[in-house]
Amino acid sequence: MRLVSADSAAHGHKTCVRGLTLFLCNELEPARRLECRLTQNMKKLIIGSRESLLAVRQSEIVLDYLRKNFPQMQFELATMKTTGDKILHKRLDEIGGKGLFVKELDQALRDGRTDLSVHSLKDLPAEIPEDLPVIGFSGREDPRDVLVLPEGVSDIGQMDLTKPIGTSSRRRILQAQELFPRACFESVRGNVLTRLRKLDEGQYSAIILAAAGLRRLGLENRISRIFSTEEMIPSAGQGILALQGRSGMDYSCLDGFVSAQSAIAAAAERGFVSALGGGCTSPIAAHAEFGAGGDPADSGNERGVSANEQAAGLGDPAGGSNDSFRPMTLRGFYYDEESCRIYRKKITVRALTSEEGRAAGRELAAAILAEAKAQRDC
Numbered sequence: 001m002r003l004v005s006a007d008s009a010a011h012g013h014k015t016c017v018r019g020l021t022l023f024l025c026n027e028l029e030p031a032r033r034l035e036c037r038l039t040q041n042m043k044k045l046i047i048g049s050r051e052s053l054l055a056v057r058q059s060e061i062v063l064d065y066l067r068k069n070f071p072q073m074q075f076e077l078a079t080m081k082t083t084g085d086k087i088l089h090k091r092l093d094e095i096g097g098k099g100l101f102v103k104e105l106d107q108a109l110r111d112g113r114t115d116l117s118v119h120s121l122k123d124l125p126a127e128i129p130e131d132l133p134v135i136g137f138s139g140r141e142d143p144r145d146v147l148v149l150p151e152g153v154s155d156i157g158q159m160d161l162t163k164p165i166g167t168s169s170r171r172r173i174l175q176a177q178e179l180f181p182r183a184c185f186e187s188v189r190g191n192v193l194t195r196l197r198k199l200d201e202g203q204y205s206a207i208i209l210a211a212a213g214l215r216r217l218g219l220e221n222r223i224s225r226i227f228s229t230e231e232m233i234p235s236a237g238q239g240i241l242a243l244q245g246r247s248g249m250d251y252s253c254l255d256g257f258v259s260a261q262s263a264i265a266a267a268a269e270r271g272f273v274s275a276l277g278g279g280c281t282s283p284i285a286a287h288a289e290f291g292a293g294g295d296p297a298d299s300g301n302e303r304g305v306s307a308n309e310q311a312a313g314l315g316d317p318a319g320g321s322n323d324s325f326r327p328m329t330l331r332g333f334y335y336d337e338e339s340c341r342i343y344r345k346k347i348t349v350r351a352l353t354s355e356e357g358r359a360a361g362r363e364l365a366a367a368i369l370a371e372a373k374a375q376r377d378c
Helices: 011-027 030-041 053-069 103-111 170-179 192-200 211-216 260-275 307-312 354-377
Strands: 044-050 074-080 116-120 134-137 145-148 206-210 223-226 241-244 284-290 328-336 341-349
Touching (some): 044 053, 044 103, 053 116, 053 241, 074 103, 145 211, 170 284, 170 328, 192 206, 260 328, 260 354, 284 354, 341 354
Parallel strands (some): 044 116
Antiparallel strands (some): 328 341
């Protein structure tokens, strides 16, 4: 990081400008002093990402914010292929779950080769290492699942049901079977572009993908049908990016990026899954929506809750009085392996912090487990 422009070559001039910069930092209000400290102490920040086009695009969302707000700093992107990207001939639940998508990224953080990892929250394992905390969440992109038809097929009525619908998610299969009772389903692995290629080559009648990934890649035109969150409850965290760092590092430069609303939704949804003993590949789903006016997570972090507050679930995420905060409706989906029954429930609560969101997730899980037990006892 340079404190002066490139054409300020004289060493004495650099020293003078640096002294002036330090003086101005001391005179500024606290928020501006924090920004000055960051530009002095952090010369470079390296973001780790999987090497797929979607993963890179998601990391670029964070990079774009940082470059715009901290032009004095240097930012780099380090991409890598994870174990989950290499093993494509088996379902994730057969090879160890979605934790295989973060193993190499975690090691790079620990080794100091990277300073920050950007993940799709739905792919993040339930257990987070203490030395690699999640430091914040992005605003939420469209969380819904969508149906994609082959190129040249414009109507769902034209689907060739002699071919399977492609998805590797049991959560999606169980819910899609209710919508397409005559269809069969088959696993499809690979990144978004690979799946689309397999679809267009004629291997599938359709595939089910997350709307968020298609929108971030500029492929909205491939969406043939959007499933409502009541028809197909999304995976916990779908549409949210999770920022994972290294313990002891200062990530205050992300204070204006992280979303307190997304933190509450993430805590509720992941709390639900955790209370049911599920992981990333379990046929369990949860989705939190906020009151009238839509999901306020879409507006990002309007109040500027710090990354440290974000992780702790502190502050009033509404940015106003607690009385005006919109309620959260949490929907849950659970497949009971013992009885082969599907359970759906929802609750509406007033959640102002991540801990209250997490409590809502546990409450909904307890209600579903009680209903499942009552059904088994009949």
